[in-house]
Amino acid sequence: MRLDKFLANMGYGSRKDVKTLVKKKRITVNNQIVRKADIHIDPNKDQIMCDDLIIEYKEYIYLMLHKPAGYLSATEDQKQKTVLDLIKKQDKVLEPFPVGRLDKDTEGLLLLTNDGQLAHELLSPKKHVDKTYIAKLARNITDEEVKQFAEGVLLEDGYVTKPARLRTIEDNMVKITITEGKFHQIKRMFEAVDNKVLYLKRLSMGSLYLDKNLDIGEYRELTTEEVSQLSSK
Numbered sequence: 001m002r003l004d005k006f007l008a009n010m011g012y013g014s015r016k017d018v019k020t021l022v023k024k025k026r027i028t029v030n031n032q033i034v035r036k037a038d039i040h041i042d043p044n045k046d047q048i049m050c051d052d053l054i055i056e057y058k059e060y061i062y063l064m065l066h067k068p069a070g071y072l073s074a075t076e077d078q079k080q081k082t083v084l085d086l087i088k089k090q091d092k093v094l095e096p097f098p099v100g101r102l103d104k105d106t107e108g109l110l111l112l113t114n115d116g117q118l119a120h121e122l123l124s125p126k127k128h129v130d131k132t133y134i135a136k137l138a139r140n141i142t143d144e145e146v147k148q149f150a151e152g153v154l155l156e157d158g159y160v161t162k163p164a165r166l167r168t169i170e171d172n173m174v175k176i177t178i179t180e181g182k183f184h185q186i187k188r189m190f191e192a193v194d195n196k197v198l199y200l201k202r203l204s205m206g207s208l209y210l211d212k213n214l215d216i217g218e219y220r221e222l223t224t225e226e227v228s229q230l231s232s233k
């Protein structure tokens with residue numbers, strides 16, 4: 001990997017900024033001052049330092065975002081705000097993208113990463129990753145509907161959903177767990193039984209739970225433990 005790319009990826013600015021650092025003799029590779037920014041290094045073997053600081057190599061970034069309503073689950077959009085607008089510049093260097101979609105008006109847990117393999121594993125229909133939401137509904141659910149959701153709901157397009165767990169947590173509020181991620185799935189499931197979702201928030205995805213300390217719009221990096229638990233599914 002080129003040194004300037006490595007430094008840029010690790011948050012040391014643009015390639016131009018990196019060139020300046022090199023010119024000022026602030027960068028060493030294996031304790032040797034480097035003179036050119038475009039030399040090749042092995043990030044897993046070489047020790048790269050800026051001033052007295054060892055730069056640890058990081059290939060992947062994993063961010064847990066408490067998504068607010070009003071943001072698209074996309075990396076860019078011509079007109080509307082996207083979840084990437086909530087991420088600081090230095091955390092965008094490794095180009096994280098949202099793992100799956102929450103609707104624009106849905107809040108809650110959204111994972112952003114540049115780890116394509118993990119994203120694929122979490123989204124693959126074959127893996128049946130649990131996703132739990134709380135939903136505020138227009139009316140209370142019936143026992144019959146709990147049974148119907150457990151057996152599968154016939155949507156307007158003829159698709160029958162996989163079993164979903166549904167339980168009331170308070171008046172007009174339910175917790176629902178689904179294992180798929182069809183377009184507007186939860187809203188369409190309730191529409192199929194003549195109900196309506198008024199508010200929707202995702203609480204968890206697989207082993208990952210929305211951190212209660214994250215205010216709406218805030219995010220943090222996943223811990224190593226959270227990443228390894230997610231990957232081991």
Ligand code: URA
Nearest residue numbers: 103106184185186187
């Ligand atoms: N189901 C929906 O209807 N919307 C979401 O954002 C997620 C699941």
